[in-house]
Amino acid sequence: MHASHLDQVHAKINLHAHRRVRSVLDGNYSSIFKGRSMEFEDLREYAQGDDVGDIDWKATARSGKVLVRRYIAERKNNVTLLVNTGRSMAATAPDGSPKSSLALMAAGLFGLLVLRHRDLMGLTWGDQKGCHLLPPKGARGHVELILNTIAKAATAQAAPADLSGLLAYAGQAVRKRGIVVLITDDADLDPAGFAALKRLHLQHEVLMVSIADMEPSAATARSPLDIETGVLIPDAVRRHPAVVAEQAAIRARKRAALTRSLGTLGIAEGRVEAEATMVHTMIGLFERHQHVGR
């Protein structure tokens, strides 16, 4: 039997983020769902990133510590992971780990938060061969199933990725209004995909997690080959200064274009490059998500 994906994600978070960061995660998440009907649950100490508006000034005065009010969402949130599980997700991330394991960790992180807040989690995933849906449920076992499904789908044997198709499918299939977390890689977003993303964002609250690709010119790549074609990229060519320089330029241009597009839509993006920096990336994503606001 496989070890629990959730336990693994938990262990990784504990490994890479110290306690103060983890409490920030708690605080931020509680304010992802602002503007919704909330029911007061209890008080807890203020943590960095909490909405200042949540501070209970009277209780703070009484206790001498800064306390914030915690709420339970009155209505359970539907958090749908939209994972681009095509073949490219099995390729390598900048830190040398498979991108799929980074995607899995990001998904698991959301899973832990969803479970802690007794929300519901669903999954939409797919590639060129087709897209699939697991409807939202709140059980730990269901979250585990979602992670397992991602792990099984995002392999080198999978069909090539189809981000636009997946976005279009999600626009149809995800009916219940909620939060959609798009976990994809550095694939280019074509106009159709961009339109689908825009439609999705009108229906739902969309966050985007990009799993970065290892660059072909990276020094840590060992006889790299393209995962789609199997074509080897010769070292003498990929490390050539002219190629490296040109690639750096085009990468910066593409990133800038994507950031601009997402900015016009009001979608916050977190770009994951390594397991070690995942938690920080996510906190940054939550902060930006708050500020792009609704």
Added chain:
Amino acid sequence: MTLQAGWAIPVAAGLLAVAAVVGVILARRRRRQGGTALANTSRFLALPAFGRVLRRHAATQVLSGLAVAVLAVGATIVAARPAESETITPEVRNRDVVLCLDVSGSMMEVDADLMESFQNLVKNFDGERVGLSVFNSSSVTLFPLTDDYAFLEEQLGEYARQLDAYWETWEIDGSDGGFDFSGTLIGEEYGSSLIGDGLAMCLDLFDRQNQERARSVVLATDNMVAGAPYLTLPEAAQLAKLKNVRMYAIDPGWGQYWDGWDIPSTYEMPEQAELREAAESTGGEYYTLDDGDSVRKIANSILSQEASLTETTPYRLVHDRAGLGTALAAVGAAGLVLVSALAALGRRRRRSE
């Protein structure tokens, strides 16, 4: 043009096949185990710089491969040892000729001429061993059998010169003119001009008795015996025959003495007849010095008659012709070095930029 080590070609082909199979296996394994799998490389592969560098890289690879191929082909050709072979029938070199000169008083006038005849005779030879012995009452070996023709030429020339000088000074003052006869007059009290003994001693010069060699003696004498030899000329000739040696006789001839006498030039003295019979009894021939062609005839006789006596085994001589293979290998190696040097130069220029 034949290949001395033709098996090298299938071996090289086999090695090539093995290398190809190993290469394919390695490439497949590398693809299966994968290097680092990367996604979304199409942007990268579409870079103009990538295409440019890739083309240059590919050209370098192709040229290197070509150079290695040329090198390998050249090396294979060298390994296969192309060679030209020729069949050689070795020159007959198992003839021994002993020149035997009578230096008795009656002969001194013509000995210089006879020595020159010997010189001319030797000029007809190539590989035959020649020895020289002179005798009067006793015999002296001037040099034993040798095929050192430079030495022969020098020695015979020197003796001819000395004999000439001797005759000239002797005619004037009776001195020896530098020619050293020491040893030829031992036992003079028993007589001089002991032709039979002289011939017998000349026969003694033949060595390698266990080898079947064509042996000839060229005896230059007037056969004017003055004393009591151990062996008469016919007896010595018999000994020669016994030893399977042919005796060729050169007689100075007496034609000059018959001038003014009523004797035909064809008149043969008993001594001359004895000499001719002795020569002919051994299978040899008799000539007089008057016969201008005697030397050539003797040479022809020795070279032709004796050749039939000797057996020679033809053998194959093989010359390696490594030129083409070596040149190809060199061109390949030079090409490889050139391509590598150009690539290294490019890298260095890029670093300094």
